[in-house]
Amino acid sequence: MARMHTRRRGSSGSDRPATDEPPEWSDVDSEAIEERVVELAEQGHDPSQIGMKLRDEGVQGTPVPDVNAATGKKVTEILEENDADPEVPEDLYNLLERAVRLREHVDDNPTDHQNKRALQNTESKIRRLADYYRGDELDESFAYSYERAVELTE
Known part of the structure; x- marks a missing residue:
């Protein structure tokens, strides 16, 4: 989703190791x-x-x-x-945090139109990602709202 709402390129990650086997120097159990x-x-x-x-x-x-x-x-x-997985997938959680920060900023600065647009785009990404995860990693009844986002990110 890197270029959906902007002309910038996606962020690059670190290079993965070339082989599928662990290296000889890493002999951890x-x-x-x-x-x-x-x-x-x-x-x-x-x-x-x-x-x-x-x-x-x-x-x-x-x-x-x-x-x-x-x-x-x-x-x-x-x-x-080991039942230690987070209740919300990490990518969705990061978007929820961003939406909460943007909403608080827009409430404080109502004429900041650029961040209003950023909030709209972020909420759009959240809804699409929630549709993707709904049923598997999220409840069937999950729906995005600002109050729910604040509750999940606390």
């Missing part, structure tokens, strides 16, 4: 990785933050370049197995 993932989730980290922490800090002092290659599971799958 997959069970230790899963325990660390659950521990970081209980501390309040998002799945993307967990991946970066494992890459930078590692487990038992050894960095983990790719959780999926080391364990055969994605970070979100590990969280689901």
